[in-house]
Each structure stands twice: as C-alpha cells, then as structure tokens.
Amino acid sequence: MRHIISILLENEAGALSRVSGLFSARGYNIESLTVAPTEDASMSRMTIVTTGSEDVVEQITKQLNKLIEVVKVVDLSEAEHIERELMLIKVRASVKEREDMKRMADIFRGRVIDVSDNTYTIELTGDCRKLDAFIQTLDAGAIIETVRTGASGIGRGNRVLRV
Amino acid sequence: MDRVRTAELTGAEIVIRCLQEEGVEYVFGYPGGAVLYLYDELFKQDKVKHVLVRHEQGAAHAADGYSRASNKVGVCLVTSGPGVTNAVTGIATAYMDSIPMVIISGQVPTAAIGLDAFQEVDAVGITRPCVKHNFLVKDVRLLAATIKKAFYLATTGRPGPVLVDIPKDVTTHKTEFHYPEEISLRSYNPVRKGHSGQVKKAVQLLLEAKRPMIYTGGGVVLSNASAQLTALVRQLGFPCTNTLMGLGGYPATDKQFLGMLGMHGTYEANMAMQNCDVLLAIGARFDDRVIGNPQHFAQNPRKIVHIDIDPSSISKRVKVDVPIVGHVPDVLDDLIKLLRAGAQQPDAQALAAWWTQIDEWRGRDCLKYDRTSKIIKPQFVIEKLWEVTGGDAIVTSDVGQHQMWAAQFYKFDKPRRWINSGGLGTMGFGLPAAMGARMANPGATVACVTGESSIQMCLQELSTCKQYRLPIKIINLNNRYMGMVRQWQEFFHGNRYSESYMDALPDFVKLAEGYGHRGVLVDKPADVEPALRDAFKRKDELVFLDFLTDQTENVFPMVPGGKGISEMILAEEL
Ligand SMILES: Cc1ncc(C[n+]2csc(CCOP(=O)(O)OP(=O)(O)O)c2C)c(N)n1
Numbered sequence: 001m002r003h004i005i006s007i008l009l010e011n012e013a014g015a016l017s018r019v020s021g022l023f024s025a026r027g028y029n030i031e032s033l034t035v036a037p038t039e040d041a042s043m044s045r046m047t048i049v050t051t052g053s054e055d056v057v058e059q060i061t062k063q064l065n066k067l068i069e070v071v072k073v074v075d076l077s078e079a080e081h082i083e084r085e086l087m088l089i090k091v092r093a094s095v096k097e098r099e100d101m102k103r104m105a106d107i108f109r110g111r112v113i114d115v116s117d118n119t120y121t122i123e124l125t126g127d128c129r130k131l132d133a134f135i136q137t138l139d140a141g142a143i144i145e146t147v148r149t150g151a152s153g154i155g156r157g158n159r160v161l162r163v
Numbered sequence: 164m165d166r167v168r169t170a171e172l173t174g175a176e177i178v179i180r181c182l183q184e185e186g187v188e189y190v191f192g193y194p195g196g197a198v199l200y201l202y203d204e205l206f207k208q209d210k211v212k213h214v215l216v217r218h219e220q221g222a223a224h225a226a227d228g229y230s231r232a233s234n235k236v237g238v239c240l241v242t243s244g245p246g247v248t249n250a251v252t253g254i255a256t257a258y259m260d261s262i263p264m265v266i267i268s269g270q271v272p273t274a275a276i277g278l279d280a281f282q283e284v285d286a287v288g289i290t291r292p293c294v295k296h297n298f299l300v301k302d303v304r305l306l307a308a309t310i311k312k313a314f315y316l317a318t319t320g321r322p323g324p325v326l327v328d329i330p331k332d333v334t335t336h337k338t339e340f341h342y343p344e345e346i347s348l349r350s351y352n353p354v355r356k357g358h359s360g361q362v363k364k365a366v367q368l369l370l371e372a373k374r375p376m377i378y379t380g381g382g383v384v385l386s387n388a389s390a391q392l393t394a395l396v397r398q399l400g401f402p403c404t405n406t407l408m409g410l411g412g413y414p415a416t417d418k419q420f421l422g423m424l425g426m427h428g429t430y431e432a433n434m435a436m437q438n439c440d441v442l443l444a445i446g447a448r449f450d451d452r453v454i455g456n457p458q459h460f461a462q463n464p465r466k467i468v469h470i471d472i473d474p475s476s477i478s479k480r481v482k483v484d485v486p487i488v489g490h491v492p493d494v495l496d497d498l499i500k501l502l503r504a505g506a507q508q509p510d511a512q513a514l515a516a517w518w519t520q521i522d523e524w525r526g527r528d529c530l531k532y533d534r535t536s537k538i539i540k541p542q543f544v545i546e547k548l549w550e551v552t553g554g555d556a557i558v559t560s561d562v563g564q565h566q567m568w569a570a571q572f573y574k575f576d577k578p579r580r581w582i583n584s585g586g587l588g589t590m591g592f593g594l595p596a597a598m599g600a601r602m603a604n605p606g607a608t609v610a611c612v613t614g615e616s617s618i619q620m621c622l623q624e625l626s627t628c629k630q631y632r633l634p635i636k637i638i639n640l641n642n643r644y645m646g647m648v649r650q651w652q653e654f655f656h657g658n659r660y661s662e663s664y665m666d667a668l669p670d671f672v673k674l675a676e677g678y679g680h681r682g683v684l685v686d687k688p689a690d691v692e693p694a695l696r697d698a699f700k701r702k703d704e705l706v707f708l709d710f711l712t713d714q715t716e717n718v719f720p721m722v723p724g725g726k727g728i729s730e731m732i733l734a735e736e737l
Binding site: 009010013014018055059063065066068070071163 | 287288291292295296299316348349350351473474475478479
C-alpha cells in the first residue's frame with residue numbers, strides 16, 4: 001500500500017539525513033521525499049511517499065517519532081487529504097508538433113513556461129497519477145527531460161499538522 | 164533559571180564545568196590533537212577524574228560498564244579521526260543495549276571541516292545510526308546547553324548514548340557560562356505514565372489467565388524496576404523468566420524463576436513461553452535470540468500484554484494485544500495497586516495445574532553436564548564462581564559460550580550485577596566493562612568471565628587495570644577455540660572448523676605477569692575451587708585465572724537459528 005507521511009521536524013543541519021538514514025538502515029522504501037521550511041523558520045515540513053504493509057508503515061511512523069528532531073508525524077493517507085506534485089517537462093516541439101503539444105498541455109491544465117526553436121518546457125501540477133498520465137500520453141520520443149518535485153500533502157478541512 | 168553566571172570561559176573550560184555540574188566522577192578517555200585544550204582543563208582541576216585507557220574502544224566499554232553497574236551516565240572522551248572510529252564499536256554496543264552514555268569527541272577546527280584535514284572524520288555521520296542522538300557544536304555559545312541536552316537525552320525515555328562533537332577552535336572560543344538547570348525539547352517528550360485503561364485491561368487478562376507467564380528484559384534493570392517486578396510476580400504467583408539482558412531483574416534463586424529464556428534458555432522457560440495463554444512482557448523486545456521464529460511462536464494462541472518505554476519496540480516482531488507505553492516502574496506500581504484494590508484473585512486451580520506442568524519440564528534438568536569429568540567443565544567453573552563469591556559479585560562477560568554458561572549458571576539475585584553485551588555481542592567488552600563497573604563500585608567483587616579469543620580483543624586494558632589498581636578477577640574459560648563458532652560449525656557446517664581454532668595462544672600466566680598482575684593456570688577440576696578461593700581473597704590484586712576447559716563442550720539447550728523457541732536441541736539428544 002502507498003502511504004503519504006507528513007513530518008514536522010526541527011529545521012536543523014543533519015535532520016534530513018537522520019530521516020533518510022532511518023529509511024535506508026531499516027530497509028523502508030522511499031518513493032519521494034520533499035522538505036522545506038514552514039512559516040516558522042525553525043521548523044521544516046517533510047512529505048514522504050512510501051509503500052509497505054500496515055505493519056511496516058506502523059513501524060515507520062513509530063521510528064520517525066523516535067528521532068529526537070521529529071516534532072510530529074502523521075500518515076495523511078489515513079484520512080481525507082490533498083496531494084500535489086510539480087513537474088517540469090521539456091518536450092520536443094518543432095513547428096509542426098507545436099499545436100498538438102500545446103493542446104495536450106491545456107487538457108492537463110499545464111502551462112508552457114519556456115519556448116525554444118524546437119522545445120517547450122511545460123509546468124504541470126497535480127497528484128502523482130495525473131503527472132504519470134501526462135507522461136504516458138506523450139510519445140516517449142517526445143520527452144527530452146523531466147523533473148518532478150515529489151509529492152507534498154496536506155490534510156483536508158480541519159485536519160491540521162502543527163505544534 | 165540559570166544556576167551559574169560567571170565571566171567568560173573558553174569552550175574547554177565550559178566542557179569541564181558542565182561535567183562538574185552533572186556530577187561526573189570519571190571520564191574514560193584518550194588524548195589527541197583535537198582535544199588538547201580539554202585535557203589541559205582536566206589537568207587544572209580534580210573534581211572530574213580521568214581514566215586513561217589503552218584504546219578508545221576500551222574507553223567506550225568502560226564508560227558503558229560504569230553506567231550499567233551504577234545507573235549513572237558513563238562519560239567518554241576521545242580525539243577526532245581514529246579516536247572516534249576506535250570508539251564506534253563501544254558506542255554501538257551501548258546503543259544496542261540502551262545504555263546512557265555521553266561521548267565527547269574532538270573535531271578538526273571549524274574552518275577545516277570538509278577539507279579532508281588531518282584526523283578528520285565525519286563523526287556525526289559515522290555514529291548517527293548507533294547513537295540515540297548526536298550534535299556537532301560549531302558555536303561556543305551553544306556548548307553548555309548542548310551538553311545539558313546530551314545528558315538529558317541519554318538518561319530519559321529509552322536511554323542511549325549521545326555524542327557531542329566539538330571542533331578544536333570551539334574549545335578555545337570564549338563566552339559567558341550558563342549551565343541550564345532544566346531543558347525541554349518540543350520534539351522530545353517521553354511518556355512516563357501508562358494509559359490507565361490499558362493497565363485495567365492488562366489486570367483483567369492476568370486475572371483470567373490459566374497458563375500465565377511473565378517475561379522481562381533489560382528494561383526492568385535499566386529502569387530500576389526490580390522491586391516492583393518482584394512484588395508483582397510474588398503477588399500473582401506466576402512463573403517468571405528473564406532475557407539475557409534482564410538477568411538479575413528477578414531473583415534467580417527464587418522458585419518462581421524459570422531461568423533465562425531464548426536461544427540458550429532453559430527448557431522450562433522456553434516451553435512455558437510457547438505454551439502460555441497470557442504473556443506479560445516487560446521491558447523486553449521479542450528479539451530473534453529470544454523468541455526465535457515469530458511465525459512458530461504465533462502458532463500457539465495467547466494474549467500478550469507488553470509494557471515498554473519505547474513504542475517502536477511494541478508490535479515490531481510480535482503483535483501484542485494490550486500495549487502499554489510507559490516508564491516500567493510507574494506502570495508496575497499502577498498494576499500492583501489495581502490488583503491489590505480488586506477482590507479478584509488469579510485462578511488458583513488453573514495455576515496449580517500450570518505449575519505441575521512446569522515442574523515436569525523442570526524435571527528434564529536441561530542444564531545437566533558431566534560432573535565426573537577429568538577435564539574441567541566450564542559450567543563447573545561458573546558454579547564454583549557463584550559459590551565462592553556468594554552469588555554477589557558483579558560479573559561481566561565477553562561473547563561466546565562462556566557468556567552463555569555464565570548467564571545460565573551464575574544465579575543473579577540482584578540487578579546490575581550481570582554486565583554483558585547482549586544486543587551487539589561485542590567480543591572485547593568484558594575487561595573494560597569490568598574496569599568501569601569496579602570504578603562505579605569501589606570495594607565490590609568484580610569478575611570478568613571470558614574466553615581465550617575474546618580476552619585478546621581488549622587485552623591492552625590489563626595495563627589500565629594496573630595503573631588504577633583494579634583488582635578484577637579474570638575467569639578465562641580457555642577451550643583453545645572460538646567455542647561458539649566451533650559449536651555452530653559442529654552443528655550446522657559438518658564439523659568443518661574453519662578458522663575457529665585459536666592457535667599460537669600466549670602463555671596467559673606470563674602475560675598477566677608481564678602486565679604486573681598475578682596469573683594462575685588451572686587444569687584440574689579439583690583445583691578449580693581452591694584457585695578461585697585464593698584469587699578472591701586477594702582483594703588488591705588482579706588475578707588472571709586461566710582455566711583449561713573441555714574443548715568439546717557445547718552450550719545446551721540450543722534453539723537453532725530460524726527455529727521456534729520450543730524446538731530446542733538438548734544435551735541428551737545428541
Ligand atoms: C568483535 C566480534 N567478532 C566476532 C564475533 C563472532 N563470535 C561470536 S562468539 C565468537 C567466539 C568467541 O570465542 P571465545 O572468546 O574463546 O569464547 P568461547 O565461545 O570459546 O567461550 C566469535 C568469533 C563477535 N561476537 N564479536
């Protein structure tokens with residue numbers, strides 16, 4: 001099962017490597033990991049997408065909670081939540097391909113943010129499945145480069161993670 | 164409120180002041196370039212005494228042994244680079260057994276970090292997976308608070324080693340010294356009190372049990388909960404077993420004690436574990452050496468109550484029904500109170516039938532060995548050691564067969580008397596740990612049970628023992644083999660004793676004498692007791708007793724790796 005885990009942690013040097021070290025030492029999967037400071041600069045918010053059985057995910061949250069710099073942990077996938085990821089994708093866009101490519105981007109609500117003689121760079125946000133779908137829709141040969149941020153997540157409505 | 168407020172001090176002065184504030188008696192360490200300013204400050208005062216070991220691994224083990232034998236924080240001081248890397252084995256050993264320790268390591272100057280400077284290693288990076296937490300202090304103004312945090316983290320919650328890495332220039336920078344009296348971290352709030360609803364459920368389960376079992380580990384010893392445990396076990400009338408780490412948590416000579424459980428546990432303890440219907444696990448973690456194959460363990464239905472300070476230890480290998488996260492003595496107090504308040508008693512009839520079954524298992528006499536042997540049996544040496552020391556010595560051990568025999572045959576009635584590396588299984592632990600244990604308990608009788616292979620891993624500490632007049636008694640069960648390795652090779656590798664024979668052994672008597680100690684060779688069963696009596700009479704001397712023991716002796720019972728806890732090989736079955 002895929003789980004999306006949100007972590008509030010002290011914004012201190014080494015905190016990230018404690019988390020990533022924990023995952024590698026205990027053999028847990030990381031599909032993606034994103035981290036950045038919050039409105040309170042002393043604290044970072046991390047989102048980890050992982051897969052594992054319920055038992056493994058229970059251990060993951062317990063082990064994360066055990067790290068001294070971790071303030072709070074929540075498994076977002078336990079309840080209603082929103083998940084977004086940003087992708088920048090550079091595609092071939094020669095004169096005769098341009099229109100098609102633009103239309104495709106529009107369908108996925110992407111924006112062309114850079115243009116050259118034969119390329120487009122498209123910005124796309126959405127949940128991981130939507131980004132995957134966009135990649136799938138394109139002809140593999142058309143893709144020059146992709147970069148994805150990994151998912152960020154937040155609980156819906158009154159479900160909040162803060163100190 | 165800050166207790167102390169003074170003029171500006173250097174980082175080095177601050178470190179020593181912090182140690183004094185913490186009431187640190189001994190620092191086990193070894194000097195080097197990056198810690199010269201710290202050593203200079205140590206020199207100028209006499210409150211904190213430094214013990215100069217002969218290898219940094221010895222420093223970490225000695226600090227560890229000091230802590231285990233006293234419940235105080237063991238402190239160790241090493242230089243950058245090889246100083247830290249030498250200490251890593253000792254730090255990992257303490258980590259695996261949850262021992263509160265503070266390690267101060269020197270680091271190259273801040274400006275040199277990352278430039279592959281002389282004796283630079285990423286100490287924080289190397290130790291990260293084997294410490295409870297660690298710090299690199301780049302700003303002298305954070306130094307005192309960081310050391311305070313280190314002691315606080317080491318001793319609270321599930322204890323463990325904490326490393327503070329201090330660049331050399333920081334030890335020369337100056338700032339005003341405040342030692343915070345208290346510290347609180349928003350990200351760290353260990354639970355103390357167990358959830359009362361869970362405690363109620365636990366009591367109910369215990370009272371309904373027909374075949375109850377109480378299984379306790381190192382957590383009982385570390386949290387000083389032996390008194391509560393003993394009261395609880397006696398009140399309930401249930402059988403009790405201890406893990407290797409938990410020995411001494413419950414008096415071993417008591418009739419409700421079934422002996423140690425696990426890979427080399429007693430037949431009765433392992434059978435009772437497998438066949439009980441309600442299991443109360445306290446400060447233990449169901450690890451592979453204890454319950455063997457978890458699938459096999461799960462074949463018998465039983466309800467499990469698990470008390471532990473660390474939520475991540477609960478339902479890790481074995482699913483439990485009533486988890487109780489909390490400080491063991493506090494939870495046990497609550498349990499006892501609730502039991503006493505209620506009118507219900509355990510089911511006496513069921514319990515009597517259960518004890519009959521247990522006594523039948525006991526009848527197998529699983530620890531029997533040949534008492535008529537002409538060659539010294541290692542078990543016999545430990546039995547005599549127990550007799551001669553009145554069962555009240557502090558016994559450290561190394562790792563191997565001798566460790567298991569010590570655990571099986573020395574009946575520990577009190578906690579903090581049995582000191583061994585259970586989690587990491589570190590050969591070389593015994594002698595330096597004995598030094599620390601003796602420093603923590605001046606006047607105590609301290610024995611180190613070891614093997615001819617293990618003792619050679621930290622042998623250099625014999626010199627430290629001489630310098631600090633530590634009259635440790637070394638009980639060397641010399642079978643000329645890495646016995647435990649040989650045993651596995653005999654059982655599982657077709658008697659191919661690949662590299663497990665200890666050739667070219669030193670003459671241990673001469674070796675002990677070379678270090679200025681007494682050495683005695685014992686090669687006849689009849690000489691065992693007199694040799695022990697003579698050695699333990701010598702209150703001021705380290706005596707190295709080299710017992711030539713039966714080379715072919717094996718440790719029984721044995722649960723082969725991957726097997727269930729009740730699938731034991733017994734001596735008579737071979
Ligand atoms: C540092 C280290 N290296 C290797 C091992 C693997 N090991 C476990 S027991 C053992 C043999 C110990 O031999 P000895 O000290 O003579 O004790 P005996 O088993 O003969 O009583 C070895 C090599 C270990 N536990 N620790």
